[in-house]
Amino acid sequence: MTEGSLCRAPGREARLRELDRIVKGGLIVSCQPVENGPLDDDEVVLRLALAALSGGASAVRIEGAARVARVRQGITAPIIGIVKRDLADSPVRITPLMEDVQALLRAGADVIAVDATERVRPVPVRELLQAIHAGGAVAMADCSCLADARAAAALGFDIVGTTLSGYTSDEVPSEPDYELLASLSRQLPRVMAEGRYNTPEQAAQAIQLGAWAVTVGTAITRTEAVAAWFKTALETRS
Numbered sequence: 001m002t003e004g005s006l007c008r009a010p011g012r013e014a015r016l017r018e019l020d021r022i023v024k025g026g027l028i029v030s031c032q033p034v035e036n037g038p039l040d041d042d043e044v045v046l047r048l049a050l051a052a053l054s055g056g057a058s059a060v061r062i063e064g065a066a067r068v069a070r071v072r073q074g075i076t077a078p079i080i081g082i083v084k085r086d087l088a089d090s091p092v093r094i095t096p097l098m099e100d101v102q103a104l105l106r107a108g109a110d111v112i113a114v115d116a117t118e119r120v121r122p123v124p125v126r127e128l129l130q131a132i133h134a135g136g137a138v139a140m141a142d143c144s145c146l147a148d149a150r151a152a153a154a155l156g157f158d159i160v161g162t163t164l165s166g167y168t169s170d171e172v173p174s175e176p177d178y179e180l181l182a183s184l185s186r187q188l189p190r191v192m193a194e195g196r197y198n199t200p201e202q203a204a205q206a207i208q209l210g211a212w213a214v215t216v217g218t219a220i221t222r223t224e225a226v227a228a229w230f231k232t233a234l235e236t237r238s
């Protein structure tokens with residue numbers, strides 16, 4: 001853990017207790033602007049993170065090791081770090097490589113999230129998990145279904161997220177996957193509700209269903225998407 005990280009207590013268990021204190025029942029804002037859009041810039045992302053924390057978010061999710069390092073300089077709240085890649089030979093996009101884990105550790109991420117779906121992948125998820133823990137960070141598994149979430153929890157992931165539900169086949173649903181969330185929350189201690197929680201009511205529903213915390217991205221930090229929602233509503237009603 002680097003200076004500035006809120007979770008400075010030695011040992012993963014102590015860090016987890018600290019996360020439980022800070023994050024449990026709360027909002028995490030994913031600050032991932034539309035790629036190559038006008039907000040896709042390290043300084044802008046730091047400001048989005050600061051604005052989210054001012055509004056009451058308890059942690060942020062940041063993509064890219066250099067960007068995590070920049071945000072780390074400006075905030076003490078917990079950072080969930082990921083690296084996204086488009087690989088030629090695997091559909092796994094979120095933190096697929098060992099070098100991504102190492103770079104996120106150096107950048108000062110408190111939590112490192114990896115795609116934990118059971119798909120063709122360049123590095124076994126077990127090895128990524130070991131490296132995250134060896135580096136002193138908390139490990140989060142981005143999952144798509146009960147089977148991969150259970151497998152990730154059995155491997156020893158500290159947090160399991162519904163992040164990838166709806167994204168492993170062609171058609172993306174419009175609603176969050178409440179069923180998966182409720183089912184996992186009955187079985188595991190730290191389940192992150194993530195994916196299409198686009199309104200405050202939906203986020204509150206996630207906590208009611210037993211989520212440890214809820215991560216919201218698009219509805220807060222992708223202005224293009226939110227503007228398009230409004231525009232579509234106006235067009236369909238005129």
Ligand SMILES: CC(=O)N[C@H](C=O)[C@@H](O)[C@H](O)[C@H](O)COP(=O)(O)O
Pocket residue numbers: 030032082094163164167194195196197198215216217218219
């Ligand atoms: C599927 C995938 O790649 N999800 C990504 C994971 O980091 C992000 O693109 C999402 O924005 C994030 O999970 C938050 O979800 P939402 O933007 O729906 O609130």
